[in-house]
Amino acid sequence: MEHSQEIHSQNVAPLTLEFWEVLKSHLLSKNPNNKTLESWLAPVKAQKIVEKPQGPCLVLEVPSDFYRYHILENLMDSIYIEARAINPDILIDVVVNKSEDNGYQNLVNLPHEEIPTSSSSIQIGDHLSPSYRRADFLDPNFTFSNFVVGRNSEFAHAACYNVARNPGSGGYNPLLICGPVGMGKTHLLHAVGHEILSHSPHTRIVYMQAERFLNEFIVAMRNKKTESFRHKYRDQVDVLLFDDIQFIGKGEATQEEFFHIFNSLIEKKKQIILASDRRPKDILKLEDRNRSRLEWGLTVDITMPDVETRMAILRYKAEQMQIKLSDDVVAYIAKVAKRSIREIEGALKTLKMFSELQGVPIDIQLTKRILISQESQNSLSIDDILKLVSDHFKISINDLKSSSRAKPIVIPRQIAMYLIKKHLNKSFVEIGRHFGNRDHTTVMNAIEKVQYLQATDANIRNDIEDLTNQIHNITGL
Numbered sequence: 001m002e003h004s005q006e007i008h009s010q011n012v013a014p015l016t017l018e019f020w021e022v023l024k025s026h027l028l029s030k031n032p033n034n035k036t037l038e039s040w041l042a043p044v045k046a047q048k049i050v051e052k053p054q055g056p057c058l059v060l061e062v063p064s065d066f067y068r069y070h071i072l073e074n075l076m077d078s079i080y081i082e083a084r085a086i087n088p089d090i091l092i093d094v095v096v097n098k099s100e101d102n103g104y105q106n107l108v109n110l111p112h113e114e115i116p117t118s119s120s121s122i123q124i125g126d127h128l129s130p131s132y133r134r135a136d137f138l139d140p141n142f143t144f145s146n147f148v149v150g151r152n153s154e155f156a157h158a159a160c161y162n163v164a165r166n167p168g169s170g171g172y173n174p175l176l177i178c179g180p181v182g183m184g185k186t187h188l189l190h191a192v193g194h195e196i197l198s199h200s201p202h203t204r205i206v207y208m209q210a211e212r213f214l215n216e217f218i219v220a221m222r223n224k225k226t227e228s229f230r231h232k233y234r235d236q237v238d239v240l241l242f243d244d245i246q247f248i249g250k251g252e253a254t255q256e257e258f259f260h261i262f263n264s265l266i267e268k269k270k271q272i273i274l275a276s277d278r279r280p281k282d283i284l285k286l287e288d289r290n291r292s293r294l295e296w297g298l299t300v301d302i303t304m305p306d307v308e309t310r311m312a313i314l315r316y317k318a319e320q321m322q323i324k325l326s327d328d329v330v331a332y333i334a335k336v337a338k339r340s341i342r343e344i345e346g347a348l349k350t351l352k353m354f355s356e357l358q359g360v361p362i363d364i365q366l367t368k369r370i371l372i373s374q375e376s377q378n379s380l381s382i383d384d385i386l387k388l389v390s391d392h393f394k395i396s397i398n399d400l401k402s403s404s405r406a407k408p409i410v411i412p413r414q415i416a417m418y419l420i421k422k423h424l425n426k427s428f429v430e431i432g433r434h435f436g437n438r439d440h441t442t443v444m445n446a447i448e449k450v451q452y453l454q455a456t457d458a459n460i461r462n463d464i465e466d467l468t469n470q471i472h473n474i475t476g477l
Helices: 001-012 017-028 034-040 065-086 153-167 186-199 209-220 227-236 245-250 254-266 287-296 308-322 326-338 339-358 364-378 382-393 397-401 408-422 428-433 440-456 458-475
Strands: 043-054 057-063 091-096 175-177 207-208 238-244 269-277 298-301
Touching: 017 034, 017 043, 017 057, 017 065, 017 326, 034 065, 043 269, 057 065, 057 408, 065 091, 065 428, 065 440, 091 238, 091 364, 091 440, 153 175, 153 186, 153 269, 153 298, 175 186, 186 207, 186 269, 207 209, 207 254, 209 227, 209 238, 209 245, 209 254, 227 254, 245 269, 254 269, 254 287, 326 339, 326 364, 339 364, 382 397, 382 458, 397 408, 408 428, 408 440, 428 440, 440 458
Parallel strands: 057 091, 175 269, 175 298, 207 238, 238 269
Antiparallel strands: 043 057
Protein backbone atom coordinates (compact mmCIF):
# COMPACT_ATOMS: atom_id res chain seq x y z
CA MET A 1 0.00 0.00 0.00
CA GLU A 2 2.84 2.36 0.77
CA HIS A 3 4.32 1.76 -2.68
CA SER A 4 1.00 2.39 -4.44
CA GLN A 5 0.49 5.69 -2.59
CA GLU A 6 4.02 6.80 -3.33
CA ILE A 7 3.72 5.85 -6.98
CA HIS A 8 0.33 7.52 -7.38
CA SER A 9 1.80 10.78 -6.17
CA GLN A 10 4.22 10.73 -9.09
CA ASN A 11 1.28 11.04 -11.51
CA VAL A 12 0.46 14.52 -10.28
CA ALA A 13 3.87 15.76 -9.18
CA PRO A 14 6.59 17.05 -11.54
CA LEU A 15 9.33 14.58 -12.42
CA THR A 16 12.16 14.79 -9.87
CA LEU A 17 15.30 12.83 -9.12
CA GLU A 18 13.44 11.04 -6.32
CA PHE A 19 11.43 9.29 -9.02
CA TRP A 20 14.28 6.79 -9.49
CA GLU A 21 14.24 5.73 -5.84
CA VAL A 22 10.48 5.17 -6.04
CA LEU A 23 10.87 3.22 -9.28
CA LYS A 24 13.77 1.15 -7.93
CA SER A 25 11.79 0.33 -4.80
CA HIS A 26 8.87 -0.72 -6.97
CA LEU A 27 11.08 -2.98 -9.13
CA LEU A 28 12.60 -4.67 -6.10
CA SER A 29 9.22 -5.13 -4.42
CA LYS A 30 8.09 -7.09 -7.48
CA ASN A 31 11.21 -9.26 -7.25
CA PRO A 32 11.66 -9.91 -3.52
CA ASN A 33 14.88 -11.63 -2.46
CA ASN A 34 16.34 -11.25 -5.95
CA LYS A 35 19.88 -10.46 -4.87
CA THR A 36 21.17 -10.32 -8.44
CA LEU A 37 18.70 -7.60 -9.43
CA GLU A 38 19.39 -5.76 -6.18
CA SER A 39 23.14 -5.79 -6.81
CA TRP A 40 22.73 -4.43 -10.36
CA LEU A 41 20.40 -1.62 -9.29
CA ALA A 42 22.27 -0.62 -6.12
CA PRO A 43 24.93 1.64 -7.72
CA VAL A 44 22.54 3.22 -10.24
CA LYS A 45 21.82 6.86 -9.39
CA ALA A 46 19.58 9.54 -10.82
CA GLN A 47 21.89 12.18 -12.29
CA LYS A 48 19.57 14.83 -13.73
CA ILE A 49 16.30 15.59 -15.51
CA VAL A 50 16.56 16.97 -19.04
CA GLU A 51 13.75 18.19 -21.27
CA LYS A 52 13.57 16.61 -24.71
CA PRO A 53 11.06 17.29 -27.50
CA GLN A 54 9.40 13.95 -26.72
CA GLY A 55 9.10 14.69 -23.00
CA PRO A 56 11.09 14.75 -19.73
CA CYS A 57 14.10 12.43 -19.64
CA LEU A 58 15.51 10.92 -16.46
CA VAL A 59 19.26 10.41 -16.85
CA LEU A 60 20.55 7.47 -14.82
CA GLU A 61 24.21 7.24 -13.89
CA VAL A 62 26.13 3.93 -13.67
CA PRO A 63 29.72 3.21 -12.62
CA SER A 64 31.08 1.59 -15.78
CA ASP A 65 30.45 0.79 -19.42
CA PHE A 66 29.79 -2.83 -18.52
CA TYR A 67 27.05 -1.78 -16.08
CA ARG A 68 25.47 0.35 -18.80
CA TYR A 69 25.62 -2.51 -21.32
CA HIS A 70 24.08 -4.99 -18.88
CA ILE A 71 21.26 -2.68 -17.86
CA LEU A 72 20.40 -1.67 -21.42
CA GLU A 73 20.56 -5.27 -22.64
CA ASN A 74 18.81 -7.06 -19.78
CA LEU A 75 16.89 -4.65 -17.55
CA MET A 76 15.83 -1.62 -19.57
CA ASP A 77 12.61 -3.09 -20.92
CA SER A 78 11.43 -3.95 -17.39
CA ILE A 79 12.47 -0.52 -16.12
CA TYR A 80 10.49 1.19 -18.88
CA ILE A 81 7.39 -0.91 -18.28
CA GLU A 82 7.36 0.03 -14.59
CA ALA A 83 8.33 3.65 -15.25
CA ARG A 84 5.62 4.17 -17.85
CA ALA A 85 3.05 2.71 -15.46
CA ILE A 86 3.97 5.54 -13.09
CA ASN A 87 4.65 8.33 -15.59
CA PRO A 88 3.47 7.60 -19.18
CA ASP A 89 5.56 10.42 -20.67
CA ILE A 90 8.93 9.60 -19.15
CA LEU A 91 12.08 8.91 -21.17
CA ILE A 92 15.11 7.25 -19.59
CA ASP A 93 18.76 7.41 -20.59
CA VAL A 94 21.76 5.69 -19.02
CA VAL A 95 25.21 7.29 -18.89
CA VAL A 96 28.53 6.26 -17.39
CA ASN A 97 29.91 8.26 -14.50
CA LYS A 98 33.16 9.78 -15.76
CA SER A 99 34.04 11.34 -12.40
CA GLU A 100 36.97 10.36 -10.22
CA ASP A 101 34.95 7.75 -8.33
CA ASN A 102 34.39 5.76 -11.52
CA GLY A 103 38.04 4.78 -11.49
CA TYR A 104 37.62 2.76 -8.34
CA GLN A 105 34.94 0.68 -10.05
CA ASN A 106 37.41 -0.37 -12.73
CA LEU A 107 40.38 -1.22 -10.53
CA VAL A 108 40.78 -4.70 -9.11
CA ASN A 109 42.54 -5.59 -5.84
CA LEU A 110 44.81 -2.57 -5.83
CA PRO A 111 46.87 -1.64 -2.80
CA HIS A 112 45.62 1.68 -1.46
CA GLU A 113 48.71 3.60 -2.49
CA GLU A 114 48.28 2.53 -6.13
CA ILE A 115 44.79 4.00 -6.57
CA PRO A 116 45.03 6.91 -9.03
CA THR A 117 43.90 10.33 -7.91
CA SER A 118 43.21 11.74 -11.36
CA SER A 119 40.17 10.64 -13.31
CA SER A 120 42.01 11.35 -16.56
CA SER A 121 44.26 8.39 -15.82
CA ILE A 122 41.47 5.90 -15.98
CA GLN A 123 39.28 6.85 -18.89
CA ILE A 124 38.81 4.20 -21.55
CA GLY A 125 41.28 4.66 -24.36
CA ASP A 126 43.57 7.02 -22.43
CA HIS A 127 47.18 6.41 -21.50
CA LEU A 128 47.52 4.20 -18.44
CA SER A 129 50.49 4.13 -16.14
CA PRO A 130 51.96 0.59 -15.92
CA SER A 131 51.42 0.69 -12.16
CA TYR A 132 47.64 0.62 -12.62
CA ARG A 133 46.30 -2.92 -12.90
CA ARG A 134 42.93 -2.93 -14.63
CA ALA A 135 40.28 -5.56 -15.36
CA ASP A 136 37.70 -3.80 -17.50
CA PHE A 137 34.29 -5.32 -18.02
CA LEU A 138 34.71 -8.52 -15.98
CA ASP A 139 31.22 -9.70 -15.05
CA PRO A 140 31.18 -10.89 -11.42
CA ASN A 141 28.59 -13.52 -12.34
CA PHE A 142 30.80 -15.25 -14.93
CA THR A 143 33.23 -17.50 -13.07
CA PHE A 144 34.41 -21.09 -13.39
CA SER A 145 32.48 -22.02 -10.26
CA ASN A 146 29.10 -21.26 -11.86
CA PHE A 147 29.86 -22.58 -15.35
CA VAL A 148 27.95 -25.83 -15.85
CA VAL A 149 30.31 -28.21 -17.66
CA GLY A 150 28.92 -30.79 -20.07
CA ARG A 151 30.27 -32.94 -22.85
CA ASN A 152 29.70 -30.00 -25.20
CA SER A 153 32.06 -27.74 -23.29
CA GLU A 154 34.42 -29.88 -21.19
CA PHE A 155 37.40 -29.43 -23.54
CA ALA A 156 36.86 -25.67 -23.84
CA HIS A 157 36.43 -25.39 -20.07
CA ALA A 158 39.60 -27.42 -19.38
CA ALA A 159 41.66 -25.39 -21.86
CA CYS A 160 40.46 -22.08 -20.41
CA TYR A 161 41.15 -23.21 -16.85
CA ASN A 162 44.67 -24.37 -17.75
CA VAL A 163 45.37 -21.04 -19.44
CA ALA A 164 44.05 -19.17 -16.40
CA ARG A 165 46.47 -21.09 -14.16
CA ASN A 166 49.44 -20.59 -16.52
CA PRO A 167 48.81 -17.56 -18.77
CA GLY A 168 51.30 -17.06 -21.56
CA SER A 169 52.72 -20.58 -21.35
CA GLY A 170 51.67 -24.16 -21.97
CA GLY A 171 51.29 -23.90 -25.75
CA TYR A 172 47.76 -22.47 -25.61
CA ASN A 173 48.62 -19.05 -26.98
CA PRO A 174 46.49 -17.82 -28.58
CA LEU A 175 43.47 -19.78 -27.36
CA LEU A 176 40.44 -19.48 -29.64
CA ILE A 177 36.97 -20.50 -28.41
CA CYS A 178 34.54 -21.17 -31.27
CA GLY A 179 30.81 -21.77 -31.06
CA PRO A 180 27.38 -20.41 -31.97
CA VAL A 181 25.83 -17.45 -30.18
CA GLY A 182 24.66 -18.03 -26.60
CA MET A 183 26.77 -21.08 -25.75
CA GLY A 184 28.93 -19.62 -22.97
CA LYS A 185 32.00 -18.30 -24.79
CA THR A 186 31.82 -14.90 -23.07
CA HIS A 187 31.28 -16.63 -19.72
CA LEU A 188 34.55 -18.53 -20.17
CA LEU A 189 36.46 -15.38 -21.15
CA HIS A 190 35.35 -13.60 -17.99
CA ALA A 191 36.00 -16.72 -15.90
CA VAL A 192 39.61 -16.77 -17.11
CA GLY A 193 40.03 -13.16 -16.04
CA HIS A 194 38.61 -13.79 -12.57
CA GLU A 195 40.73 -16.91 -12.07
CA ILE A 196 43.94 -15.13 -13.05
CA LEU A 197 43.21 -12.23 -10.71
CA SER A 198 42.43 -14.62 -7.86
CA HIS A 199 46.04 -15.82 -7.76
CA SER A 200 47.78 -12.90 -9.48
CA PRO A 201 45.88 -9.71 -8.59
CA HIS A 202 48.35 -7.34 -10.28
CA THR A 203 47.93 -8.88 -13.72
CA ARG A 204 46.85 -6.30 -16.27
CA ILE A 205 43.75 -7.75 -17.92
CA VAL A 206 41.68 -6.19 -20.67
CA TYR A 207 38.38 -7.63 -21.86
CA MET A 208 37.50 -6.20 -25.24
CA GLN A 209 34.70 -6.72 -27.73
CA ALA A 210 35.66 -6.38 -31.39
CA GLU A 211 33.06 -3.66 -32.01
CA ARG A 212 34.38 -1.59 -29.11
CA PHE A 213 37.97 -2.14 -30.27
CA LEU A 214 37.03 -0.92 -33.74
CA ASN A 215 35.21 2.16 -32.39
CA GLU A 216 38.03 3.00 -30.00
CA PHE A 217 40.58 2.79 -32.80
CA ILE A 218 38.47 5.06 -35.03
CA VAL A 219 38.26 7.64 -32.23
CA ALA A 220 42.03 7.39 -31.69
CA MET A 221 42.69 8.05 -35.39
CA ARG A 222 40.21 10.93 -35.45
CA ASN A 223 41.84 12.53 -32.40
CA LYS A 224 45.37 11.71 -33.61
CA LYS A 225 46.02 9.50 -30.57
CA THR A 226 47.00 6.29 -32.34
CA GLU A 227 50.34 6.15 -30.52
CA SER A 228 48.55 6.21 -27.18
CA PHE A 229 46.18 3.52 -28.44
CA ARG A 230 49.07 1.32 -29.54
CA HIS A 231 50.94 1.87 -26.28
CA LYS A 232 47.89 0.83 -24.32
CA TYR A 233 47.38 -2.48 -26.09
CA ARG A 234 50.96 -3.41 -26.98
CA ASP A 235 52.75 -2.38 -23.78
CA GLN A 236 50.20 -2.35 -20.97
CA VAL A 237 48.38 -5.65 -21.33
CA ASP A 238 49.34 -8.97 -19.75
CA VAL A 239 46.18 -10.83 -20.77
CA LEU A 240 43.92 -9.82 -23.65
CA LEU A 241 40.40 -11.31 -23.67
CA PHE A 242 38.97 -10.53 -27.10
CA ASP A 243 35.28 -11.28 -27.75
CA ASP A 244 33.41 -11.53 -31.07
CA ILE A 245 36.62 -11.60 -33.08
CA GLN A 246 34.55 -12.34 -36.21
CA PHE A 247 33.73 -8.61 -36.42
CA ILE A 248 37.39 -7.68 -36.82
CA GLY A 249 36.95 -8.16 -40.57
CA LYS A 250 34.90 -4.96 -40.80
CA GLY A 251 37.82 -2.57 -41.27
CA GLU A 252 41.16 -2.84 -43.03
CA ALA A 253 42.90 -0.31 -40.78
CA THR A 254 41.56 -2.09 -37.69
CA GLN A 255 42.87 -5.42 -38.99
CA GLU A 256 46.27 -3.83 -39.56
CA GLU A 257 46.37 -2.57 -35.96
CA PHE A 258 45.16 -5.90 -34.58
CA PHE A 259 47.89 -7.70 -36.54
CA HIS A 260 50.63 -5.64 -34.87
CA ILE A 261 49.05 -5.84 -31.40
CA PHE A 262 48.75 -9.61 -31.76
CA ASN A 263 52.40 -9.98 -32.80
CA SER A 264 53.63 -7.68 -30.03
CA LEU A 265 51.78 -9.56 -27.27
CA ILE A 266 52.77 -13.00 -28.53
CA GLU A 267 56.44 -11.97 -28.75
CA LYS A 268 56.27 -10.79 -25.13
CA LYS A 269 54.59 -14.07 -24.11
CA LYS A 270 51.43 -12.27 -23.09
CA GLN A 271 48.28 -14.39 -23.16
CA ILE A 272 45.61 -13.86 -25.82
CA ILE A 273 42.22 -15.57 -25.60
CA LEU A 274 39.66 -14.98 -28.31
CA ALA A 275 36.03 -15.96 -28.87
CA SER A 276 34.27 -16.26 -32.20
CA ASP A 277 30.98 -17.59 -33.48
CA ARG A 278 32.77 -19.13 -36.46
CA ARG A 279 36.12 -20.60 -37.44
CA PRO A 280 38.77 -18.22 -38.85
CA LYS A 281 38.37 -19.69 -42.35
CA ASP A 282 34.71 -18.67 -42.28
CA ILE A 283 35.25 -15.03 -41.22
CA LEU A 284 34.51 -12.84 -44.22
CA LYS A 285 37.07 -10.23 -45.28
CA LEU A 286 39.57 -11.47 -42.72
CA GLU A 287 43.10 -10.99 -44.04
CA ASP A 288 45.11 -14.18 -44.54
CA ARG A 289 47.84 -13.05 -42.15
CA ASN A 290 45.28 -12.49 -39.36
CA ARG A 291 43.52 -15.75 -40.21
CA SER A 292 46.79 -17.65 -39.86
CA ARG A 293 47.52 -15.99 -36.51
CA LEU A 294 44.12 -16.92 -35.12
CA GLU A 295 44.90 -20.52 -36.05
CA TRP A 296 48.39 -20.48 -34.50
CA GLY A 297 47.49 -21.79 -31.09
CA LEU A 298 44.72 -24.02 -29.79
CA THR A 299 41.15 -23.85 -31.10
CA VAL A 300 38.40 -25.34 -28.92
CA ASP A 301 34.74 -25.75 -29.78
CA ILE A 302 31.75 -25.21 -27.57
CA THR A 303 28.41 -26.50 -28.86
CA MET A 304 24.83 -26.81 -27.68
CA PRO A 305 24.71 -29.02 -24.56
CA ASP A 306 22.88 -32.34 -24.60
CA VAL A 307 19.55 -32.78 -22.80
CA GLU A 308 21.14 -33.90 -19.51
CA THR A 309 23.42 -30.86 -19.42
CA ARG A 310 20.56 -28.55 -20.36
CA MET A 311 18.59 -29.93 -17.43
CA ALA A 312 21.54 -29.29 -15.11
CA ILE A 313 21.83 -25.73 -16.41
CA LEU A 314 18.10 -25.21 -15.95
CA ARG A 315 18.18 -26.35 -12.34
CA TYR A 316 21.17 -24.11 -11.61
CA LYS A 317 19.62 -21.05 -13.31
CA ALA A 318 16.27 -21.68 -11.62
CA GLU A 319 17.96 -21.82 -8.23
CA GLN A 320 19.73 -18.53 -8.98
CA MET A 321 16.42 -16.93 -9.98
CA GLN A 322 14.64 -18.49 -6.99
CA ILE A 323 12.20 -20.39 -9.20
CA LYS A 324 10.80 -23.75 -8.16
CA LEU A 325 10.51 -26.18 -11.07
CA SER A 326 9.15 -29.71 -11.04
CA ASP A 327 11.04 -32.47 -12.85
CA ASP A 328 8.51 -32.62 -15.70
CA VAL A 329 8.84 -28.86 -16.28
CA VAL A 330 12.65 -29.10 -16.32
CA ALA A 331 12.51 -32.01 -18.75
CA TYR A 332 10.08 -30.18 -21.06
CA ILE A 333 12.07 -26.92 -21.18
CA ALA A 334 15.30 -28.85 -21.81
CA LYS A 335 13.60 -30.67 -24.66
CA VAL A 336 12.26 -27.61 -26.48
CA ALA A 337 14.99 -25.03 -25.67
CA LYS A 338 17.78 -26.40 -27.81
CA ARG A 339 19.11 -23.43 -29.76
CA SER A 340 21.29 -21.85 -27.08
CA ILE A 341 21.80 -21.44 -23.36
CA ARG A 342 20.37 -17.95 -23.70
CA GLU A 343 17.16 -19.51 -24.96
CA ILE A 344 17.03 -21.57 -21.74
CA GLU A 345 17.48 -18.41 -19.66
CA GLY A 346 14.89 -16.61 -21.77
CA ALA A 347 12.37 -19.39 -21.25
CA LEU A 348 12.88 -19.22 -17.48
CA LYS A 349 12.50 -15.43 -17.40
CA THR A 350 9.35 -15.63 -19.52
CA LEU A 351 7.78 -18.28 -17.30
CA LYS A 352 8.69 -16.32 -14.17
CA MET A 353 7.09 -13.18 -15.59
CA PHE A 354 3.85 -14.92 -16.60
CA SER A 355 3.69 -16.75 -13.28
CA GLU A 356 4.00 -13.49 -11.34
CA LEU A 357 1.62 -11.51 -13.54
CA GLN A 358 -1.10 -14.17 -13.46
CA GLY A 359 -0.46 -15.30 -9.87
CA VAL A 360 -0.18 -18.97 -10.84
CA PRO A 361 2.56 -21.55 -10.20
CA ILE A 362 4.92 -22.69 -12.94
CA ASP A 363 3.46 -26.08 -13.77
CA ILE A 364 3.63 -28.17 -16.93
CA GLN A 365 0.37 -26.70 -18.31
CA LEU A 366 1.60 -23.10 -18.04
CA THR A 367 5.02 -24.09 -19.40
CA LYS A 368 3.58 -25.77 -22.48
CA ARG A 369 1.14 -22.95 -23.16
CA ILE A 370 3.77 -20.23 -22.93
CA LEU A 371 6.62 -22.02 -24.68
CA ILE A 372 4.48 -23.31 -27.52
CA SER A 373 3.45 -19.70 -28.13
CA GLN A 374 7.10 -18.67 -27.93
CA GLU A 375 8.02 -21.44 -30.39
CA SER A 376 5.51 -20.01 -32.85
CA GLN A 377 7.20 -16.63 -32.49
CA ASN A 378 10.60 -18.24 -33.01
CA SER A 379 9.53 -19.29 -36.50
CA LEU A 380 9.65 -15.56 -37.28
CA SER A 381 12.99 -13.72 -37.40
CA ILE A 382 14.10 -10.10 -37.56
CA ASP A 383 15.24 -10.72 -41.13
CA ASP A 384 11.73 -11.94 -41.99
CA ILE A 385 10.20 -8.70 -40.73
CA LEU A 386 12.79 -6.56 -42.53
CA LYS A 387 12.04 -8.44 -45.76
CA LEU A 388 8.27 -7.97 -45.35
CA VAL A 389 8.64 -4.23 -44.68
CA SER A 390 11.15 -3.86 -47.51
CA ASP A 391 8.84 -5.54 -50.01
CA HIS A 392 5.75 -3.71 -48.77
CA PHE A 393 7.27 -0.23 -49.08
CA LYS A 394 9.44 -1.13 -52.10
CA ILE A 395 12.71 -0.03 -50.53
CA SER A 396 15.86 -2.04 -49.86
CA ILE A 397 16.80 -3.60 -46.53
CA ASN A 398 20.01 -1.56 -46.68
CA ASP A 399 17.86 1.59 -46.80
CA LEU A 400 15.99 0.43 -43.68
CA LYS A 401 19.30 0.02 -41.86
CA SER A 402 20.85 3.22 -43.23
CA SER A 403 21.15 6.63 -41.59
CA SER A 404 18.89 8.29 -44.18
CA ARG A 405 16.35 10.74 -42.72
CA ALA A 406 14.18 10.81 -45.86
CA LYS A 407 10.52 10.34 -44.92
CA PRO A 408 9.93 7.44 -47.41
CA ILE A 409 12.61 5.55 -45.48
CA VAL A 410 12.15 6.82 -41.93
CA ILE A 411 8.52 5.74 -41.59
CA PRO A 412 9.10 2.17 -42.87
CA ARG A 413 12.15 1.91 -40.60
CA GLN A 414 10.07 2.94 -37.59
CA ILE A 415 7.33 0.48 -38.55
CA ALA A 416 9.93 -2.31 -38.82
CA MET A 417 11.18 -1.47 -35.31
CA TYR A 418 7.60 -1.47 -34.01
CA LEU A 419 6.81 -4.86 -35.57
CA ILE A 420 10.03 -6.42 -34.24
CA LYS A 421 9.21 -5.24 -30.73
CA LYS A 422 5.58 -6.33 -30.94
CA HIS A 423 6.04 -9.76 -32.50
CA LEU A 424 9.52 -10.80 -31.33
CA ASN A 425 9.75 -8.79 -28.08
CA LYS A 426 13.41 -7.96 -28.63
CA SER A 427 15.05 -5.45 -26.31
CA PHE A 428 15.40 -1.83 -27.43
CA VAL A 429 19.17 -2.31 -27.51
CA GLU A 430 19.00 -5.42 -29.67
CA ILE A 431 16.62 -3.75 -32.11
CA GLY A 432 18.89 -0.71 -32.33
CA ARG A 433 21.83 -2.99 -33.08
CA HIS A 434 20.07 -4.27 -36.18
CA PHE A 435 19.54 -0.72 -37.44
CA GLY A 436 23.10 0.60 -37.47
CA ASN A 437 23.69 0.51 -33.69
CA ARG A 438 21.04 3.13 -32.97
CA ASP A 439 20.54 4.20 -29.36
CA HIS A 440 17.78 2.52 -27.34
CA THR A 441 15.94 5.83 -26.91
CA THR A 442 15.80 6.23 -30.69
CA VAL A 443 14.14 2.82 -30.96
CA MET A 444 11.69 3.60 -28.18
CA ASN A 445 10.76 6.93 -29.74
CA ALA A 446 10.26 5.24 -33.12
CA ILE A 447 7.89 2.70 -31.59
CA GLU A 448 5.93 5.44 -29.83
CA LYS A 449 5.72 7.41 -33.10
CA VAL A 450 4.22 4.39 -34.88
CA GLN A 451 1.71 3.87 -32.08
CA TYR A 452 0.67 7.51 -32.47
CA LEU A 453 0.44 7.24 -36.27
CA GLN A 454 -1.70 4.12 -35.98
CA ALA A 455 -4.28 6.15 -34.11
CA THR A 456 -4.12 9.22 -36.37
CA ASP A 457 -3.17 8.04 -39.87
CA ALA A 458 -5.45 5.56 -41.68
CA ASN A 459 -2.81 4.77 -44.32
CA ILE A 460 -0.24 3.82 -41.71
CA ARG A 461 -2.85 1.79 -39.87
CA ASN A 462 -3.65 -0.11 -43.07
CA ASP A 463 0.06 -0.70 -43.75
CA ILE A 464 0.57 -2.19 -40.29
CA GLU A 465 -2.56 -4.34 -40.55
CA ASP A 466 -1.37 -5.71 -43.88
CA LEU A 467 2.11 -6.45 -42.52
CA THR A 468 0.63 -8.00 -39.38
CA ASN A 469 -1.49 -10.35 -41.48
CA GLN A 470 1.61 -11.43 -43.39
CA ILE A 471 3.41 -12.08 -40.09
CA HIS A 472 0.48 -14.21 -38.92
CA ASN A 473 0.74 -16.21 -42.11
CA ILE A 474 4.37 -16.98 -41.26
CA THR A 475 3.80 -17.86 -37.60
CA GLY A 476 0.48 -19.60 -38.08
CA LEU A 477 -1.07 -17.55 -35.25
